[in-house]
Amino acid sequence: xxxxxxxxxxxxxxxxxxxxxxxxxxxxxxxxxxxxxxxxxxxxxxxxxxxxxxxxxxxxxxxxxxxxxxxxxxxxxxxxxxxxxxxxxxxxxxxxxxxxxxxxxxxxxxxxxxxxxxxxxxxxxxxxxxxxxxxxxxxxxxxxxxxxxxxxxxxxxxxxxxxxxxxxxxxxxxxxxxxxxxxxxxxxxxxxxxxxxxxxxxxxxxxxxxxxxxxxxxxxxxxxxxxxxxxxxxxxxxxxxxxxxxxxxxxxxxxxxxxxxxxxxxxxxxxxxxx
Amino acid sequence: xxxxxxxxxxxxxxxxxxxxxxxxxxxxxxxxxxxxxxxxxxxxxxxxxxxxxxxxxxxxxxxxxxxxxxxxxxxxxxxxxxxxxxxxxxxxxxxxxxxxxxxxxxxxxxxxxxxxxxxxxxxxxxxxxxxxxxxxxxxxxxxxxxxxxxxxxxxxxxxxxxxxxxxxxxxxxxxxxxxxxxxxxxxxxxxxxxxxxxxxxxxxxxxxxxxxxxxxxxxxxxxxxxxxxxxxxxxxxxxxxxxxxxxxxxxxxxxxxxxxxxxxxxxxxxxxxxx
Numbered sequence: 001x002x003x004x005x006x007x008x009x010x011x012x013x014x015x016x017x018x019x020x021x022x023x024x025x026x027x028x029x030x031x032x033x034x035x036x037x038x039x040x041x042x043x044x045x046x047x048x049x050x051x052x053x054x055x056x057x058x059x060x061x062x063x064x065x066x067x068x069x070x071x072x073x074x075x076x077x078x079x080x081x082x083x084x085x086x087x088x089x090x091x092x093x094x095x096x097x098x099x100x101x102x103x104x105x106x107x108x109x110x111x112x113x114x115x116x117x118x119x120x121x122x123x124x125x126x127x128x129x130x131x132x133x134x135x136x137x138x139x140x141x142x143x144x145x146x147x148x149x150x151x152x153x154x155x156x157x158x159x160x161x162x163x164x165x166x167x168x169x170x171x172x173x174x175x176x177x178x179x180x181x182x183x184x185x186x187x188x189x190x191x192x193x194x195x196x197x198x199x200x201x202x203x204x205x206x207x208x209x210x211x212x213x214x215x216x217x218x219x220x221x222x223x224x225x226x227x228x229x230x231x232x233x234x235x236x237x238x239x240x241x242x243x244x245x246x247x248x249x250x251x252x253x254x255x256x257x258x259x260x261x262x263x264x265x266x267x268x269x270x271x272x273x274x275x
Numbered sequence: 276x277x278x279x280x281x282x283x284x285x286x287x288x289x290x291x292x293x294x295x296x297x298x299x300x301x302x303x304x305x306x307x308x309x310x311x312x313x314x315x316x317x318x319x320x321x322x323x324x325x326x327x328x329x330x331x332x333x334x335x336x337x338x339x340x341x342x343x344x345x346x347x348x349x350x351x352x353x354x355x356x357x358x359x360x361x362x363x364x365x366x367x368x369x370x371x372x373x374x375x376x377x378x379x380x381x382x383x384x385x386x387x388x389x390x391x392x393x394x395x396x397x398x399x400x401x402x403x404x405x406x407x408x409x410x411x412x413x414x415x416x417x418x419x420x421x422x423x424x425x426x427x428x429x430x431x432x433x434x435x436x437x438x439x440x441x442x443x444x445x446x447x448x449x450x451x452x453x454x455x456x457x458x459x460x461x462x463x464x465x466x467x468x469x470x471x472x473x474x475x476x477x478x479x480x481x482x483x484x485x486x487x488x489x490x491x492x493x494x495x496x497x498x499x500x501x502x503x504x505x506x507x508x509x510x511x512x513x514x515x516x517x518x519x520x521x522x523x524x525x526x527x528x529x530x531x532x533x534x535x536x537x538x539x540x541x542x543x544x545x546x547x548x549x550x
Contacts (some may be wrong), residue, residue: 089277112287118482118505123290146286207373269434
């Protein structure tokens with residue numbers, strides 16, 4: 001197939017080109033980020049002779065990045081913790097407990113999965129405003145939990161469906177309540193799935209800009225990604241510092257990607273193959 | 276279970292109903308009064324919204340390309356072209372970056388006096404005003420979106436391949452089938468469900484997750500040429516304070532997605548019968 005050995009190399013050449021096109025923009029940005037303005041104007045592509053780490057410090061301080069960074073970290077940590085707690089509870093209940101209306105609830109979650117955020121963003125903002133939650137951390141956390149909970153429930157349900165029913169039955173026979181069985185058995189057993197889903201949820205929340213813009217409008221409450229959108233105006237004449245800001249904001253995600261690449265792909269494909 | 280139900284119902288399903296209901300009421304002085312289909316009439320009379328719908332049409336036309344690219348790449352990786360492990364990791368990584376980061380990087384690369392035009396100049400091609408020419412900008416933004424997301428679809432395709440019966444591929448090789456023949460008669464029918472899933476998710480992605488890119492790269496310009504319904508909703512709601520009109524646009528977006536989704540199911544069914 002594919003014309004044997006030579007055919008494979010013919011296919012491999014455009015693929016290598018595409019890989020270059022995929023990786024190079026980031027390499028370029030990283031290089032520019034540590035150039036001086038003079039170096040950038042003279043030659044954009046040449047590797048820098050003497051990296052200017054000052055740019056990174058300036059970008060970090062200049063846009064209040066540390067403040068935004070803290071906001072993002074707090075909101076993402078709380079959101080993911082709640083998502084995993086509620087998601088695994090609901091997943092366990094839907095997969096392993098038989099109760100009236102469970103299939104209706106599952107369908108409800110599934111339907112919610114297909115409602116795009118844009119479709120509900122106007123009324124959602126209104127509901128949050130009416131309850132005084134706009135521009136508060138709990139408001140944004142709640143918005144993220146609402147946004148990504150159906151996905152989390154869906155994956156946890158399909159994961160728990162693969163855990164043998166006998167394990168829960170045995171716990172029930174030993175006198176454990178449903179909550180006890182969840183807390184002592186299902187939650188620890190779900191660890192691998194929780195890690196995959198949690199990483200994905202964290203990426204979704206961390207990378208979001210639309211929900212954060214809507215729910216946290218004031219300058220002090222900006223998340224990191226909202227902060228990045230203002231970089232361009234601020235450093236329109238200083239491309240290297242602009243690139244530094246972009247790089248600083250991208251680093252956490254790149255680190256997570258390098259460490260947990262397999263987990264992220266697992267989460268994505270679990271959603272796909274069960275769909 | 277209870278918190279999940281509460282959150283999903285209160286913050287997703289309820290706002291959906293609220294939004295549809297809201298789209299039949301007035302803005303400003305007419306706040307809260309029923310106005311029937313007035314908002315929808317306003318939408319259809321608004322050239323901005325018509326541009327946004329036209330761009331949706333363009334996206335639907337580009338959709339097969341956006342699905343074919345990761346599909347073909349996944350085929351090549353599955354057939355173990357040299358370096359397949361590296362490609363998988365490299366192609367996937369932009370998918371974890373925030374659209375805001377991706378948008379910022381490409382604003383840098385696609386500037387009129389930016390690096391990409393420098394490269395074009397070297398090979399003797401005139402500079403292209405990527406983000407400033409109304410006829411080019413939407414393609415530039417969609418191109419960047421595809422650049423950023425094809426890795427996600429690729430991973431989904433690879434998961435699909437892992438469920439494909441390897442003996443079918445072996446049989447095709449023994450029978451001396453060419454790569455296009457193998458694709459047509461073995462891979463496409465075998466992956467029908469995966470292809471359907473990728474079509475649906477790619478379409479949803481194009482209609483609902485380009486906000487960050489539009490916000491950072493073009494702001495809807497030049498000459499409003501890069502408007503999409505989701506951006507229109509954001510502007511009407513956040514900038515112009517016309518939430519009822521925004522709700523009508525949301526409902527329209529939801530209907531468009533439903534229609535496209537149903538059309539896809541229909542087309543794929545017919546293709547399946549012929550195959």
